[in-house]
Amino acid sequence: GNTGPQWENKTSKAFWRGRDSRQERLDLVELSRKQPEIIDAALTHMFFFPKDPEKYGELVKTISFFEFFKV
Numbered sequence: 021g022n023t024g025p026q027w028e029n030k031t032s033k034a035f036w037r038g039r040d041s042r043q044e045r046l047d048l049v050e051l052s053r054k055q056p057e058i059i060d061a062a063l064t065h066m067f068f069f070p071k072d073p074e075k076y077g078e079l080v081k082t083i084s085f086f087e088f089f090k091v
Contacts, residue, residue: 024090033058035091037083039065049076 024030036052038045040063052061053076062080071079083091 031060031091033060035088036061037064037080037088039063039067040069041067043069046076053077 036048036059040046045063046069048059048061049063052059063076064080064082066076066079
């Protein structure tokens with residue numbers, strides 16, 4: 021539905037939140053830390069890989085499915 025801002029008012033960068041279930045997700049977070057102007061990616065939980073806040077940043081709060089579409 022129309023629960024968030026109009027399309028033209030949305031943030032013009034990739035947005036992702038999730039856990040560390042695959043190496044590609046860690047790679048995405050690393051890329052986001054190098055290119056924050058185009059990607060906003062962060063981990064919400066670490067289960068499979070060692071925690072490394074210096075490399076991947078601090079864990080962030082999980083967002084709901086509906087909150088995701090407001091970004």
